[in-house]
Amino acid sequence: MSSKFVSRFALGAYLIIFFSYLLGPLLVMSLTAFNSSGFPSVSPWGCFTYEWFTVLYNDERILGSIVNSLKIGLGTVILSVSMGLAASLVLTQVWPKLRTTYYTLIIAPILIPGVVLGISTVVFWDKVGRMFGPATEAFFHNGLLLTILGQSTFIASYCMLVFVARLQRFDPGLTEAALDLGATHTQAFRKILLPFMRPAIASAAVLAFLASFENYNTTTFTFGNYPTLTIELAQKVRYGINPSISSLAFIIIVLTVFGALAVEAVRRNAARKEAIREGKAVAKSGNLLPGFLRGNPAAFGFVALAIVAITMIGTAQSYDPQECKARVLKEKKAGIALRIEEIRQQRLIKDQSEARQGPDIFGTPETGADDAAKPSGAFGGVFDPNNLSTGTEASEPAKPSGGSGAFGGVFAPTNLDNGDSE
Numbered sequence: 357m358s359s360k361f362v363s364r365f366a367l368g369a370y371l372i373i374f375f376s377y378l379l380g381p382l383l384v385m386s387l388t389a390f391n392s393s394g395f396p397s398v399s400p401w402g403c404f405t406y407e408w409f410t411v412l413y414n415d416e417r418i419l420g421s422i423v424n425s426l427k428i429g430l431g432t433v434i435l436s437v438s439m440g441l442a443a444s445l446v447l448t449q450v451w452p453k454l455r456t457t458y459y460t461l462i463i464a465p466i467l468i469p470g471v472v473l474g475i476s477t478v479v480f481w482d483k484v485g486r487m488f489g490p491a492t493e494a495f496f497h498n499g500l501l502l503t504i505l506g507q508s509t510f511i512a513s514y515c516m517l518v519f520v521a522r523l524q525r526f527d528p529g530l531t532e533a534a535l536d537l538g539a540t541h542t543q544a545f546r547k548i549l550l551p552f553m554r555p556a557i558a559s560a561a562v563l564a565f566l567a568s569f570e571n572y573n574t575t576t577f578t579f580g581n582y583p584t585l586t587i588e589l590a591q592k593v594r595y596g597i598n599p600s601i602s603s604l605a606f607i608i609i610v611l612t613v614f615g616a617l618a619v620e621a622v623r624r625n626a627a628r629k630e631a632i633r634e635g636k637a638v639a640k641s642g643n644l645l646p647g648f649l650r651g652n653p654a655a656f657g658f659v660a661l662a663i664v665a666i667t668m669i670g671t672a673q674s675y676d677p678q679e680c681k682a683r684v685l686k687e688k689k690a691g692i693a694l695r696i697e698e699i700r701q702q703r704l705i706k707d708q709s710e711a712r713q714g715p716d717i718f719g720t721p722e723t724g725a726d727d728a729a730k731p732s733g734a735f736g737g738v739f740d741p742n743n744l745s746t747g748t749e750a751s752e753p754a755k756p757s758g759g760s761g762a763f764g765g766v767f768a769p770t771n772l773d774n775g776d777s778e
Contacts, residue, residue, distance in 0.1 A: 389602035403680035421588035432568040440515025465510035470573025477506035499580025515560040522556035620654035
């Protein structure tokens with residue numbers, strides 16, 4: 357066995373274990389969305405059903421929390437990307453000796469626990485609202501505003517790191533050349549720096565939205581009357597959940613995969629067109645496949661997933677699991693009846709065994725705390741074999757006073773003697 361084979365086998369085993377650990381819980385949760393069981397579970401499997409998607413669609417609290425999460429996420433993206441871009445530009449312009457201190461101050465919110473950020477946000481903006489008077493106090497107590505402000509305090513730091521990484525590849529000489537040619541600072545920023553930062557802005561916006569959408573620690577102190585999806589799910593878990601949560605997770609997973617495949621498909625298609633334009637590849641003609649599907653696995657995956665999704669949506673309109681659920685219910689009742697009958701037979705066998713054993717008529721006397729013999733058994737120990745043995749003085753019957761024998765010694769020969777007993 358060669359070392360190359362061993363290394364490939366080890367790498368394959370590692371990848372299987374890694375992706376099983378990473379994607380296994382998501383796969384199991386997705387399967388529970390299609391099980392008719394009232395609690396999210398895969399085993400035992402009941403019936404294949406789409407009813408939990410209907411339950412999710414009719415859950416107004418979940419839908420309302422999703423809308424709140426989208427609003428808060430949009431506001432957080434706008435505020436965090438703006439602050440992060442400004443912070444990254446200032447970082448490149450600040451005096452080198454102060455750059456480390458400034459960078460530490462900008463990164464500090466990432467290191468602070470979200471609970472502290474949430475409490476400090478509520479306390480600070482409450483003081484600001486009281487300072488401006490009762491007219492603005494309600495505005496600063498709005499849950500949407502407080503949540504956006506609280507989340508932006510640390511999400512802006514993530515955005516700043518993305519922009520700094522992009523700015524390290526920027527040539528400041530381009531901006532200086534534009535200024536020398538008569539452009540203003542605004543024009544240089546809008547026509548040179550901003551197009552260069554566009555990919556970083558898109559990445560930072562996606563990162564900010566995802567961080568806002570899944571945040572719980574900070575939001576739990578600031579949401580007010582606008583609970584987000586994470587807050588609503590946490591409250592549902594406290595009182596019991598059903599597989600409609602799994603259906604929501606399945607939808608989020610599918611949308612995420614759709615987005616990833618779409619971005620990769622567009623990127624590969626753009627790279628193919630660029631290669632054709634530069635002469636590194638030749639456009640093939642006479643192919644039945646569209647151009648964006650040629651040599652583009654991501655596009656194939658996107659189309660295949662779209663077909664599966666459309667098929668499931670069409671099937672859900674006509675599929676009725678009631679017959680299957682009635683059959684499963686009948687099988688459960690039969691199983692319960694069989695189990696009851698087994699328990700009844702076991703109890704009957706036990707009672708018959710105890711009846712054949714009979715009473716303990718040969719029980720022996722038991723000794724109590726006072727060491728007195730206590731009869732046991734059905735007849736008080738009358739048939740105890742020890743009753744035939746000679747007992748000790750302590751077990752002999754008491755002699756009547758005034759003599760011995762059954763009549764008190766009245767027939768004793770010595771009664772005829774004339775002795776003087778005085």
